[in-house]
Amino acid sequence: MIDFLFDGMPARGAALAIAEPEGICDYAELHERVLAWTERMAFEGIERGAVVSVEGDYGIETVSVFLALLGRGAVIVPLSRDSAPQRDAFLELGEVEWRIVAGAMTFVTPTGRSAAHAHYQALRTRKHPGLVLFSSGSTGQPKAAVHDLALLLKKFQTPRHAYRTLVFLQLDHIGGVNTLLYTLANGGAVVVACDRSPRAVCAAIARYRVELLPTSPTFLNLLIVSEETRRHDLSSLKLITYGTEPMPPYTLERANDCFPGARFLQTYGMTELGILRSKSRDDRSLWVRVGGEGFETRVVDGRLWIRAESAMLGYLNAPSPFDADGFFDTGDLVEVDGEWMRFLGRNSEIINVGGNKVYPVEVEAVLLAMDNVEDAVVHGEPNAISGQAVVAHLKLRQEEALPSVKVRLRRFCLERLAPYKVPTRIIVSAEPLHTSRYKRSRRAGVACSGAA
Numbered sequence: 001m002i003d004f005l006f007d008g009m010p011a012r013g014a015a016l017a018i019a020e021p022e023g024i025c026d027y028a029e030l031h032e033r034v035l036a037w038t039e040r041m042a043f044e045g046i047e048r049g050a051v052v053s054v055e056g057d058y059g060i061e062t063v064s065v066f067l068a069l070l071g072r073g074a075v076i077v078p079l080s081r082d083s084a085p086q087r088d089a090f091l092e093l094g095e096v097e098w099r100i101v102a103g104a105m106t107f108v109t110p111t112g113r114s115a116a117h118a119h120y121q122a123l124r125t126r127k128h129p130g131l132v133l134f135s136s137g138s139t140g141q142p143k144a145a146v147h148d149l150a151l152l153l154k155k156f157q158t159p160r161h162a163y164r165t166l167v168f169l170q171l172d173h174i175g176g177v178n179t180l181l182y183t184l185a186n187g188g189a190v191v192v193a194c195d196r197s198p199r200a201v202c203a204a205i206a207r208y209r210v211e212l213l214p215t216s217p218t219f220l221n222l223l224i225v226s227e228e229t230r231r232h233d234l235s236s237l238k239l240i241t242y243g244t245e246p247m248p249p250y251t252l253e254r255a256n257d258c259f260p261g262a263r264f265l266q267t268y269g270m271t272e273l274g275i276l277r278s279k280s281r282d283d284r285s286l287w288v289r290v291g292g293e294g295f296e297t298r299v300v301d302g303r304l305w306i307r308a309e310s311a312m313l314g315y316l317n318a319p320s321p322f323d324a325d326g327f328f329d330t331g332d333l334v335e336v337d338g339e340w341m342r343f344l345g346r347n348s349e350i351i352n353v354g355g356n357k358v359y360p361v362e363v364e365a366v367l368l369a370m371d372n373v374e375d376a377v378v379h380g381e382p383n384a385i386s387g388q389a390v391v392a393h394l395k396l397r398q399e400e401a402l403p404s405v406k407v408r409l410r411r412f413c414l415e416r417l418a419p420y421k422v423p424t425r426i427i428v429s430a431e432p433l434h435t436s437r438y439k440r441s442r443r444a445g446v447a448c449s450g451a452a
Contacts, residue, residue, distance in 0.1 A: 002129065002153050005185055006034065006071060012187050016164075018060050019208050020192040025060045027187075030067075033060070037068035044108050046098055048073035049124035051115040051132070053091060055079045056102035058167050058192045063180065065100050066171070070149060075120060075130035078177070080170040082436045083134075086142070093144050093317055094132050095120070119146040119313040126150075132316070133174055133271050136437075144316035145271050151310045152177070152274055155294065156185035163212035163239065164189040166204055168196060168219070170437065175243060175267070178275040179214050188212075196438065198226035202234060209236035214267070217247040218375075219438040220255050225374050225397070229258055243267035245439050246343050247286055248365035256284050268343075272321065272328055274310040287340040296327075303347060304330045333359075351380035351388050353420045358390055363423065364440070366416050370409065372397050377433040377440045378423065392423035395433050402428055 009017075012027035019025075025033070046052060052074045056062045069076050077094045079087055091099070095115035101107045123130040129149040134142045165183045167190055169175035183190050193204035201223070204210065215223075220242060223229060240255065240262050247266065256264060266288040269275030277292030291297050294309035305327040314320050322328055333344040344359050351358040360378040367376035375395040383389035394405065406426050413422040435441050 002070065002150055004157055005067070005153065005181070006031070008187060009034075015187065016189040016208075017184070018063055018190045018192070019204075020059045021194040023060070030060070030064065033064035034067045034071065037064050038072060040108070041068060041072055041074075044098075045110075046072065046074060046108075048127065049075065049120065050097050051075040051077060051095055051113075051120060051130075052098040052100060053077040053079050053094070053096045054100050054102060054171075055087070057081050058171055058176075058180075058190065059102065061106055062102040062171065063184075063190065065102050065106070066180075067184075069100075070129045073127060073129050075115070075123060075132060075146075076149070077132040078172040080172045082170060083172060086134075090134055090142075090144075093134075093142075095316070117146075117316055119316065122313055123148060131177065133172060133177075135271050136439075141317075143318045145312040146314060146316060147274070147310075147312045153181060153185075154310070155277075155292075156181055160186050162186045162188040164191060164208060164210050164236075165212040165214070166191045166193060166201065166210045168193075168201070168213065168215045168438075169244070173244075173437065174269050174271050174275060175214065178269065198223045198228040202228040202232040205234050205237065206232040211236055211238045212241070213237060213239075214241045214243075216244045216438045217242050217251055218245065218434045218440055221248075221251045221368065221375060222434075222438075224251075224254050224258050234259065235261060237262040239263050239265060241265045241267045243269065244437070246345055246361040248361060248368050249286060250365050250369045252284060252286065270306075270328075270330060272312050273306055273308045273330075276306070276308075281340055287337060287342050289339050290341070298327065299334060299336055299341070302333050302335075302344075304332045304334050304341070306330060349379070351378075351390055353380075353383075353388055353390065354386040356418075356420050358421050363390060363392070363413075363417065363421055366413055367392060367394065367409070367423075370412050372400055372405075375433045375440075381425070383424075386420075389425065390421060390423045391425045391427065393427045393429050393433055395429050395431075400428075402426070 009027045009031035014026045017025050017027045017030040054065050057080050097113050097115050099109045131147040131149045133145050191208045191210050193200040264283040266280050267278050268290045276290045276295050278288050278290045281287040296307040298305050307327045331347045334341040345361050363378045364376045374397045377393040380388040381391050
């Protein structure tokens with residue numbers, strides 16, 4: 001069921017497989033590295049069904065270890081450097097039995113733990129490799145989702161386009177895993193930038209003639225604002241996919257203008273379900289069709305529910321979230337137009353102002369169109385009169401007095417939004433308004449340089 005991923009490697013020979021800042025690797029070398037790691041794992045005593053962390057970011061060594069573990073039938077727990085503050089908690093929660101810390105020197109260490117959870121036992125019974133991913137924990141303690149990797153790999157058995165792809169979403173993110181497996185299954189090339197700054201990403205695209213950039217709306221906005229796109233030849237880009245959060249219409253319009261030679265595709269997936277196939281109505285549209293073989297969707301009271309063949313077995317530390325029919329409540333609010341849907345935001349992020357619903361992404365889209373606004377994040381806060389009030393965090397391109405910002409914002413918003421949607425408190429931040437994963441952070445308490 002997974003052999004197809006490895007069988008094609010020798011035949012691809014000298015074709016580029018991975019390009020990282022320290023060097024490149026063709027498919028013949030990658031195949032040899034995977035075989036060498038498979039032998040080392042046997043020597044170390046890592047058996048089928050063992051729970052093993054792979055700690056590090058994308059690179060030739062990290063990918064080789066990941067693939068060798070997959071072929072050996074292990075349960076893989078990828079942990080990027082972004083996860084360092086929570087690493088020990090994740091190792092404990094995941095019942096990790098072996099640690100592999102990848103890098104210039106790669107270390108293999110047993111932890112002394114024993115992974116006996118029922119989901120792990122189920123994978124061992126099936127003799128299938130597994131994958132453990134942790135939710136962001138934005139609304140509480142992170143949950144550990146256990147996947148059957150054979151089921152996630154099934155859709156890649158159908159050959160599709162081979163792209164030179166810059167891997168942007170991290171390896172411990174469902175989108176990152178999907179990007180890696182799709183690229184290698186189709187004989188494409190994985191390109192790793194030296195970091196995820198606009199300058200480094202653009203430099204890597206130009207150097208290796210990258211064709212596919214999977215990213216987030218937040219990063220696309222930063223990329224455009226940085227003007228790095230004017231300093232590098234990015235004409236090789238054929239496809240830009242975006243997901244992980246709602247896309248502001250203004251950002252999508254600017255991105256299309258910035259990359260006229262590329263197609264834009266909205267993607268959708270969840271840690272618990274995998275990545276669905278999707279099709280945007282057109283490059284400039286936020287209407288998208290999601291689903292495809294192995295997925296069923298339904299909308300109940302404006303909320304999207306999904307049933308997936310590739311859904312996780314369950315959580316290690318929480319009850320099953322699936323209903324009696326196997327559907328999962330995504331918590332995403334959508335508007336429906338026939339076979340198309342438009343994402344409005346997370347149900348947990350809706351702001352209730354005197355009984356009126358305010359979608360943060362709608363307000364953010366307006367704020368991003370203002371002069372001198374580099375980024376904007378909107379959330380609600382308690383209000384004694386209206387129940388909740390709308391708060392806007394702004395990062396400015398150039399320094400500006402807060403009273404001036406406040407007057408401009410109110411005038412600008414009242415021309416485009418209902419009065420109850422206009423932010424009543426404004427916070428100007430000197431710090432980025434996004435997480436290390438390049439998603440907007442709507443948690444209150446963002447570091448700020450001024451407020452009103």
